[in-house]
Each structure stands twice: as structure tokens, then as C-alpha cells.
Amino acid sequence: MPLKLSVILFAIVLSTTTNAQDEELLKSSTIPIQLRVKANAVVRYDNTLIEVESFNDFLYSNKRIVTVYNENGLSDQGAVVGYDDNRKIKNLEARIYDSNGEEIKKYREKDFEDASAVSGGTLYSDNRVKYLNYTPTNYPYTIVIETQVNYRSTAFVPSWRPIGGFYVSTENSEYKIINNSDTEVKIKAINLDGYAIETHSEFHYSAQNLKSIKPEAYSPSFKSYAPMVRAALVDFEMEGVKGLNNNWQDFGKWMYDELLTGTEVIPEIIKEEVKALAKDATTDAEKAKIVYNYMQNKTRYISVQVGIGGWKPMLAGDVERLGYADCKGLSNYTKALLDEVGVTSYYAVIYGGKAITSFDNEFSATEGNHAVLCIPNETKDIWLECTSQTNPFGFTAGFTDDRDALLITPEGGEIIHTTVYATKDNLQSTNAMITIASDGSISADVTIKTQGYQYALHEGNQNKSLREQELHFKGYWDYINNLSVENIKFTNDKDRVVFIEDVSVSSSSFAIKSGKRLLFQPNAFNRVTRIPTRYKKRTLDFEVERGYKDVDEFIITIDANFDIEAMPNAVDISNKFGSYSFSIEKLSDSKLLYRRTQILNKGFYAKEAYDDFRTFMSTMVKHDKSKMVLISKT
């Protein structure tokens, strides 16, 4: 068992810093050849030890040796440590070695840069980071980083990700939890099968020679196939507040009791105001819509991350007074308003984002990056996004749709699935009246109507300045050169969630001239132009996260001095990925009707099906390019 032996050796390495094994790892020449393929960096060695002393105290120790091959591998160094009042750095040092394993630089904790961990969209956060600012003089080089952090807030336990991301391979990685406390540590191993990972015990894992992964088009999220071990304490503390986490029910109960209870107080005068507003409404949905609209007009989104690790919402009374809050504060405030009009709603923690990320149904732990509100309803739950001042009531497509979220009720937590927008509901209809003149120029009145997920993709156009709106349409139809755009009109029907864009366009160079002939593509306003990337050997399965349906009808009037010389034949294709059809009907000598329907289904497919998928897409691209030929009568 050479594998086990090396694990034991590495365990020894951890306790003594200079060691023959260690020295070998510092030379980049000793990296196995298969790990250098498609790698910006190789993690030679990564050892994480978590020693749990009590429900509110654990020590995280990590030693990491990384060989960096180029600039893109700099972030794989892992030379960043977050800290705050309840996460104290005990030790932090780094050494840099050249490719021969000779030490060239040494950094102590004071040599690390200290900065605020505020990200772009946040006004204030009390989290901070220390990071190493090293300028490599030569590649490859090897960095050894040793970190020790004492966690007094134990709601979040660092997990193990032996493959840290794309284009980085791992030679050795180990993760171990020693529990010296009387609280239970829960653990869950995910996606370990198929990777060279050994499970020594429930609390001890190691990996050897994991090759790098490269991203591919239409891949499902990295998290869905990469190996990971997650851990959580059953008894924990978050900034001095004790909690229990056997399951989602407990964890949600804790959130309700400790983070939400007592935050929902709003002034009497406001209570009266919303009650008066909603007094004529009969159903819960009607009342909720009035309250939602009231909230949207009163507040704005400002991200300020303070208070119990950024997990406790701002008091509803403060939100009322200040007129702003982050997602937690705005959701909680809306909930308080809904309570007043007698509508039950629940605060929910979720992953917000275009990419669909779900909570783990089976493993309760601190998760999520966003908060929303859910109004339970027998037929269909209503989900409210409270951070937007313009979002239609109950609309969530594109940001919090189709995923598992944690609902916080007074009885405890519960995982439930958010609204799914079906393929047929993500509809776009494009209608156009097109005139093609004898010089090849085009003028047209176009109407684009979008619903469901496609509404979310188009609705933002109305908020742009006129100049940007014009540029948007020029970009949307970028295959038509010299496009000029006029008479832009938007109609946003928020009640039915339908967005309508009316626009007049023209271009002097639409049809291509070839002597006496004019060539043009009858699909003037809704072409698929991109073929998915080709892979010689596809390695990852693929996914279409949201389906959609496009329906197009264009009436084309051609100049009376031209005859139709050639016209493409109708096409009708249907398969598991979706369907595509178009036809051209001659309404008169100079009038044509072009109809097209395209559907892309939501679906998850094995990698073997990718070539077929790509063929389907490229067939659409080809048919959307089909041309008509007109020939001059004179």
C-alpha cells in the first residue's frame, strides 16, 4: 500500500517543516507529467487539519505547497486569508522557492497586505483579508504557505475542495477533522466517486494525482461534479449566539429565533398606512401585491454587511426610517408589512444568480448569498424579490427561479423549490413588416414581445438612455450593417409580465447586390448566429438550464421591379433538444410571409450527446442564413 505510506509520511511533514519529502516537493521537476497538462498551477500538497475544541472554538491549520506555471495560476496560490473579530489569524507565513527548490523569499504575517474584504457592490463590510502581494520573477516557482486561524464563530466550517477550480491539478491533498469536543461534527462527502480519493474514515480524506479540469460550453456548475467534503458542527455559535444544527429544521428554527425574531417591529403609523392601502383587496395575492408595490416605491438596495456575520437583517423599523437595506433587511421589512395586512410570508435564504445553484437538501449548514420572501399558496407559491424597485410582483426568472431554498418558519427550516418557468412560458414573439427596396435597402417596423425568462433578458432595455437603447438594437441585430434605429417604444405590462419593444429600423445595405440580382436572408430579425464550441473529445456532461420558445412572423414586401428567382424550401426539425421550423408563403407577387418557430428544451445530457446537440444548433444557424434571390425585371 504505497498510497497509505505516503499519507503517513505527509502527516510527519506537517509537524516538521524541513524534511526530505518536503524538499522534493519544492522542485518543480518532480511534478508528474500528467499533472502538468492544461494546468496553470499544480497543488503539490495541501493539508487541512481542523481541531474542534468546543462548540464555539476550532482551529483551522493548513499547509499548502503550490507550483505556479504562469500568471493565470497566481490565484491558485491560495495566499488569501479572511478574518474578523471572531476569526483570528494565529499564524501566517509563506516561503517562495525557485524551480530548483532554492528559497528566494520569506514572508511573515506582517509582510502580508491587509485590506477590507468589501466587494464591488458593497458599501461596507467588517470582514477583512490578508493577502500576499508577490511578484514572480520566474516561472515556475513554488510557494509554501502555512496558515492557522482560530474560529470562535463556528457556523461555517471550511470544506475540502481537492480540485480548486479549472486549470489546476492536485498532486496530494488531505483533509482531517479531529473532534476534541462533546459536540457532534456532521460530514458529507460529495462527488468522490471516479476520482483518486481515499476515505480513511468519516473525518479523514486524501487525494492523489487529480488531473486538471478545463471548462466546456454548456457545462453544468463546477460544484455539481467536482469532489467536495463539507462539515458542520451540530452545536455552533455565530458571533456569540448559540445554535443547534441537526438538520434544516433545527437550523431554520435557530435562524428564526435568533436572527429574525424581534427585528420586525414597524411604527404604528406605517401599519395603519398599509392596512388602509390594502383594505379593499380581497385575496392574499392582491394584498401582497399592494404591499410589494408600496415597498418598491419606498426603498432602495444598499449592501451593508454588519451584524452576526452579515446574517442578521437590519431592523424593519430602521429600514422604514432610512429607506434602504440589503436583501435581508428589505425581505424582512416586506414580511413585517405583509404581517400587518394579514398575509403570511416566510423569509427564505437562497443562492441568487443566473446560474442555478441549490441548497443541499440532505446537509444543513450555513449556505446561500441572498434572501427573498415566499408567500405560501396552495396552487403556486409566490416568491418576492425585494431588492428591485422595478421587478414585477412575484417574478423571479433569471435570478432565483428553479432551485432549492431554505424557508424559515417559526416552526423551523424547510427546503423548498422555487418557481420553475417552463419552456413554453419563456416566450419571445417577433413580428415585423419589412420592405425591401430595389437598391437593397430595408425598412421595417418590428415588435418584440417577451415573457417569462425572456422578459428578464429584455426588460432592462427600458432603463437605458436613448443613446444606449439605439446602440442596444444595433448590437441585437449586429448582422445588419448600417442599421439606423428610430421610434423606440417600450410597453411594460407588469401585471401580465409581458414586455413589448416596438422599433422602426432601416439599413442601406441589407440585401447583397450581385449584378442584376439581390440576395437577402428572409430571417431578418431573429437569427441564431453562434454555434457552440467544438470539442474533439467532450469530457463533461452538459445542460440547458432554461428552455425557451421563439415564434417569428415577418411580412416581407419586395420592390415591384423584381421577380423572385429562388426561395429556400421549408424546414421542420424536431429532436430531444428542441425543434426548429420555418416556411415562406407567397401572399402575392411582391408579398411574402416568413414564419419560424424555434424551441430549445431545458435538459441535462450525457457528454456523448454533445455532438448531436452541436449539430442541431449549427443546422439552425445554417437555416437562419438561408437566402432568397430576387432578379431585376429590367
Added chain:
Amino acid sequence: MKAIIIAVVLLIVCNLQAQNFKFGKVSKEELAEKVHPKDPTANAALLFKRESVRFDYRKGDGFTQVRTIHQRIKIYNKEGFSWATKKVRLYDKMNSESEKLYKLKAYTYNLVDGKVKDDKLKSDGVFDEELNKFWKVKSFTMPNIKEGCIVEFTYEISSPFLAIDDLELQYTIPINVLEVLVKTPEYFIYNKVLNPQTTYLPKIEESSSTKSESITNTSISNGSLGSRNSDTSVSQFTINENVIKVNETDIPALKDEPFVDNLGNYQAKLKLELTAIKYPNEPYENLSSSWDAVTKTIYKSDDFGEQLDRSGYYEDEIDALTANLESNAQKAFAIYNYVKVKVKWNGFYGYSTDAGVRKAYKEGVGNVGDINLMLVSMLRYAGIIANPVLISTKSHGIPLFPTRDGFNYVICFVEDEDIMSLLDATGDNATFNTLPIRDLNWQGRVIRENGSSTWIDLTPRKVSRDITGLNIKINSDLSAEGKVRSQKFDYIAKSYRDNYADLSTEAYIKVLEKDKGEVLISNLEVEGEDSLLEPIKITYEYTMDNALEEIGDKLYFSPLLFLNTQENPFKQDERKLPIDLMYPMSDKYMINIMLPEGYDVEYLPENQALDFANKTGEFKYLVNQNGRFLQVNVELNINASLILPENYTFFKQFFAQAMEKESEKIVLKKI
């Protein structure tokens, strides 16, 4: 008569009410306004902005700079909400050297049921944050922001420094009323310049005034019988002050456009630079006054000129490196490459050395000053005429008047007879006369060994060429196959090296195939990636399904096949700011087409030549048929690096016509 007087008085009073900019005197009319009367697209507007700078004398501390800001901002819609949040960066190194923000007072005003309702900014909306060792940020966000509201705030910043930050006179939203007042003590001489590149030039009034300051001296002495006496003496003195005033109304918003080098270059602003200090009874201390004087000051400083004279740390290595090299060109090339490999750039700008050349050399890391001054020094040591050139990078913009801050970077100019070349050893893919793009801004100041200095133009004159040969063999199944050979020179080669040289063959094929339809590329070879003086040579073979379209009984295709520009990058109808193209370029295609069996040419595009602004842009399209072979030459040259806004419409048209011609189809018919 009386009635008229009363009417006039009333009018004046009304007028005053609508225009009252005293803090807190926000009117209902201002709150009721729905859109900006002059710029209906504005999401917000500065109804009033007052900014003043003064110097207070404090015993022990000397002069302290105090900047007072008062802004009243109208927010028309939700897109304008970001104006309700303000972030102020404050220098914060040590206590004695830190800037402080105080006297912050801020209110939000809303119109509620026809009445003005105000909400005060409280401490829970104010945040302090340490950004890093040198800077902290004070930020605040206003309460109760709704469409149509007004926010108003005032605060002061005290600073121990004499340098005055730029006074911004224009924003991305309109300013209705602007008042700027700067009072500087006679002891400090400031140079004043307004940005001449802006489309809006405000008027500056200058005058002088006096102010009286008093110093209180308290001395404590031990009196008889153990009592303590304190004597207080107050001495008065007067200071003459120089006064600068700007009083303007209706300043239009500054709007960003694509392909602009640096929007700040076009913003109206007043720059004040300390050029001299003259205290009473002390000698006149000249800090800078002309570009020549600025250059001299920089040259004389320890972390610049002196760094050029040090040679002990590298002599042995440079001697060994150049021992067997004969020409100065070979030596220069060897030394340049040596510095690039030996010392890596840490990402920091600056014309002065940071670590110092010796330490940077030893540790292998340095800032721009460390690296390029070392390069100059080594070249000189090897007997090559080389001089430092002070420059301002694109992000630093174009300085308005001579100051040391006008420069932020240094490069090297080799003036040896055979080699006249600008060099920058911080850019991996830079080489002789091919500098990193950040350097290509404005002009540079060459400093000769005797301390004299002169300007040098940094705009690349040489046209960077991209030449592509495309062979097309058309098959009977409407596919095409053939070979592509392309050569990229100078900046175009550099752009390839910056973006693609690290990619594997397979990954670069993906780049080439992207959005090109059904093209399959194979046998890709790239030469010249590492020899920076050589062009990049790329060859590959391709097959393309459905390269031709069969419509009726005819075949259609465009001769550039999959290489034509897909999309006109210039989409705006008009422009106010110039387009920065960075360097002149030439894009040339030589296409050879072999016709398929059984087909003949039905239609060939006509030859065409286009000219834009007297050869600033040239486009040529030439077709030749020779039996079964067609030859098409397409050439697009842009012989300038900057297109001025007044030429934009023509430039856009020129570009569109060229693209249209490129997409024209050849028609083949069955024999």
C-alpha cells in the same frame, strides 16, 4: 408707480426663493421638478455645488488646508439613486500626515402631501473603513431616497498637505449652479490651468484679499511663594491671499463613449499645482515652473538621476554579456533582454525608483523606475547613447501644465546612430519601438546626460501590418478547403503575443474557429512567438462545410469566406470625443480561388477604391480572373491612431462601405 415698485420687489423675492442655496433651504419647486429642464435624459443633477479651499494658520501645525464641500443633488429617477451614496478617500498614513473629514451634515428632502419633509443623515448611515496602509474611506448613504427627492450635504476635509486636489467642474450629470472659491496664502505659489480638451470651459476670476490671523502665546512662569503665573500675549499679523473664483451656471453633463482613451481627459476641471514656496525672510523655493525645470528637478533627485550613475552592481554581468558582441545594436538587444529576464515588474508605476536599482537587481523585482533607469544605466555603461524619457500613461491622462505629477512613468530612448528606438523593459512582449499600449500617450520628455531635455512624440508612426494569404479550393459538395498564411507585424504581432501566445495549439484553434460557422482548422503552426523582432507567422489548413450557398442553380460566396469583419464596431450616429485607435494599421488579404468543375463565373464584384480624409483611411478591392482561377486582393489601411469627432461620420461611412464590399458575393453558374 407704487404698484410697480411692489411688483418688482415681489419678483426679486420670488426669484430669490427659487434660487436659495443656503443649506436646508430646499424649495417645493425644486422638489416638484420631474425632469431636468435642459437635459431630459439626466437621471440626477447637481442643483448647486459649492467647493472652497482655504488655509488656516494654527500655531504649532502651521498652515492647514481646509476644503469645504456643499452639494445639493436632485434625483429624478431610480437610475439616479447612486448619487445618494458618497465615498470620500482620505490619505491616512500617520496621525500627523492624515486627512480628516468632519462637520458632515446631510439631509434628504421629499415632497410629502405638498410639504417639504426632511430626513437627517445619522451615524448609522456613515461608515469608516481602512482600505489599506495609506488610505481610508469615509462613506455615507442618505435616508429615504425616492424618485424626485433632493439630497444635500456639506462637510470639510482638513489636510496637512499644501498640494490641492483637482477641482472638478463637470460631472456625468448636469450642474445648474457652480461656485468655486480658492484662497491661498501669498507664501504658496500655485499654477492654475483649466483642462483645454474639454468641450466646456468655465471662466476663472482672480483677485487678492487680506486676512488677519492671530497667534496666542502663553508662557507659564513660577512666581514667588510657589504661585504660578501665566502670561498670555496675542500677536496679530495679516496675510495677503490669492483668490480664485469660478461662478458658472448650466454646465452640461460629460458623457462617455466607446473607444475613448480616458474620459477624465475631457472633463472640465481646474488644476492647481504648487510651484513655489516663499516664506517671509526665507529664500524662494522653486518647485517647478516649466517642463524644462520640472525635468531638471526630477533629474536631480536621488531616486532618479543618481540611480543612473550607479553601475557597480551589474558591471561584471554586463561585461560578460557584451564581451563577444560587436555592434551596438547587438549589445542593446542583449542588454534589453537581460533586464527583462532579470528584473520583473511588480505592477507599480512611477518614474522614480522604489526599491532602488541595486536592490531591484538583486531581488529581481522592481517598479517602472527601477527597471527602466537600470536599463538606461546599463546601456550607457556598454557605450550606447541611451536616455530616460519621462512620460504620462494613458490612464494618467494628458497633463495640463508643467508639474512633476504630470509624469508618472519613465521609459528609455536609445539614440545611437543605427538604433533609434524607444524601449520599455516592463512589458513582456514589448520590443524595440513596440511599447506597451499604456505608454502610447501624449509626448515624452527625453533627458540627456548633461541635464538638458526635449520632447519626443510617442505616437507610433510606423503602420502595423497584418497580411493574410487565403487559398480556396471549392468542392462539389459546396464545402471549401485550403490554406491560410498570415504574417503579423509590430503592434499587431504584440497584440497576438499578449492575447494568444500562452494558449495551446488546440485552444488557439478554438479562438480561430469561434463564430466562424462550420470551419474546421488543422495543422496550425505559429512561428516567431519568442523572437520579438520577427513577425508572427501563422499557417493552418481549413475545411468549411456549406462555404457556398446553392440557391436555385447558382452558387454564392464571399471571397473572404470566414475571415471578413463580421460587425461594424462603430455604431453611434455621432461622437463628441475622439476615437483612440492606438496605432496606424494595415489589413491586407490576398485570396486565390480555384473554381469547381462544371461551374463558371456568372458575376464578379467590381474593383473599388475608397479614400477617407485624404489617405487617412484607404480601402482597395481588386479582382482578377485567370481561367479557372480567381485572384482577389483586399486592403484596408488606417494611417492614423486618432480619429477626431468632426471626421467621425465620414469614418463610419468609410468603414461601412469597406465592410459592405467585403461581404459582396461572387456568383457561379453551372456550365
